[in-house]
Amino acid sequence: MHRGASLLLISTLALHAQVATGERETVTVTATAADTATEQPEKEVFNRTLFTRDDQVLQLLNAGINVGQHEGGGKSLEIRRFGYNMDHGGVNGGLKILLDGVQQNQGTQGHGQGYLGSLKTLSPELVQEVTIVNGPFSAEYGDFSGLGVVHIRQRESLPQRYTARLQGGNFNSGRGFLGFSPDVQRRDAYAAYDGSYSDGPFLNASGYRRDNINGNYTRTLGRDEKFGIRLIGGRNNFTSSGQLPLDLVSSGQLDRFGYLDPTQGGRVKLGTLSAYYSKGGFKLDGFVSRSLFDLYSNFTYFAVNPLTGDAIQQHDSRLQQGLNSQYTRSHKLFGREANMVSGGNFHDNQINVGLYSREGRNPTGATTRDNAHVTNGAGYAQETVSLLKGRLLIGGGLRYDAFRYSLANAGTLMAGRWQGKATLAYAPWHDVPVTLHANYGRGINSVDARAVVYRPDQPRLGVTDFFQSGISSALGRFSLSADGFLIDRSNEQVYIPDDGTFELQGPTRAYGFEAKSTVNLTSRISLTGGLTKVGNAYFKDTRLAVTNAPHFVANAALTVSQWHGWSGSLRMRAINHYALDQEDPSILAAGHTVFDFALAKQVRRGAELNFTVDNLVNRNYYETRNYGTSAVAPGAPILSRIHGTPGYPLTFAAGITFRFGEK
16 A cells, blocks of 8 residues: 555554563554544653653643643543533543543533543553544544544553562652563463552642552454453542632632642542453454442532532442444455444443532532433444555445433433544655545534433534544654644533533534644654644634633653663643633633653663653643632632642652563
């Protein structure tokens, strides 16, 4: 196949590093045909960086994704992309995140639609491959895929039989990872434990304790045939600083890392058992998952109830089951090379969800409480054909999702939507590695079952139409891609946490461009960078601005790989200021630029020293800002103000990693 068309069809950048044993550890980041803006995060991100916070996995994927701590750790991240704020991943288009085929976005969740807190069971050492689709261009993915998909796949075994990583850092932080992977013929397996603790920089220590277990067993049954079982379990407990009124911080009445309500925080327990089977082009996987979630929040302090305060408990007890099937077949279509992908998805949720007033962490009354049952079934097919001796690729796909929303003693309603996909890539010249591309996809995001049943006149599914066109090229040590995009959204959703409902605000549009490049300066040194610029994001009916998301996101990384036993990276991430209020453009969240540094040195065969510094220049910034009302004490005035969560100051960790036991 022609080189330029090959780049667009697969665009896979596999980054390899020789580990201490001499074997290769690989993390592959794949950009599919729908995403010619290829990704190339440095291999040390997963193999050698010491992660001091569990949110860093998403921060380091780049791809124009901006994320921020929402209450100082423990809670799911706030996610922003393409000029839209997706809250915790599930509204305003949504960013769909999967771990080994298991959807991490939880619909009808106690703390918002599409909540991503279950992603905290991920251990970076176990990541094998990350596939990023920069829009709803693949028919394989449905709910929450409007603004893209991140599919994380874990290893089936570890390169060595024994892996141990111990680390410690400031803010009373420590982490340990232990993994065992036996060497058995025709079988791949591991068992791993990941435990961490941190108080963070907060005056009200976060006491964030996280414990995860992870196991996999895969048996090769025959040529191109295997069967496997995975088990993931985790728990985390934490105290939150909450979002603080920044006018009080600016006046010196409140420390940047202070607090107003010491009882905020949460506790989570969850476990997932999954099984998978593959033979040739056929794949089948299924899972069952159980989770318990309680979040103790206080968004407005004393604005609603000046006597006892506005503290709430958000509860979610959930049982999930899922099944995914897929068949891939290469064939001839009108005498031309073609590839067909078809399959189906089933996802069922039984949820006890509620919102309670509280004193301390004791509930005092129910604001809402429901037993919800949400079922999503889907089927899809996508065909790609190669023409002009591989210089032209044309693809099209179709997907249908059906939803059933049910609340005990309240009723049942249905919803469904077709989603079309189209891809075109053309390499005009045989000898010039340039590919022109155009993509279209329709994506959906579901609505909380309570909003569907109690407000049947409102839309039950949000729709995103995403158009993209651009150019990509790879020449020697240099690769570049650039594209423009236009996004039409049917309705924006705003979550009202104090009563657990959603407000729909009307159709929107966003447009802009992206550019990404990689330069391999030497065989050991690479420079990568990318930026996403949103020209405008606005409500189509009123021309008012879409708020709470930056219009400029940039990243860059200088990476050194295995130079005389040294590996390291210097990374930069930046956003511009952005609007927080539609009516008053002067109310802004400030932008920021943050540098992170990682260094690793192989000291002997099987042993490696690691050192990581986050926020290298100790930038004073806020990861998340929101504009709303609050009263900070009984009888205090109710004010409209900006509330924020501070970014961590200079944070360091040092550790040692052992990998031994030849296979």
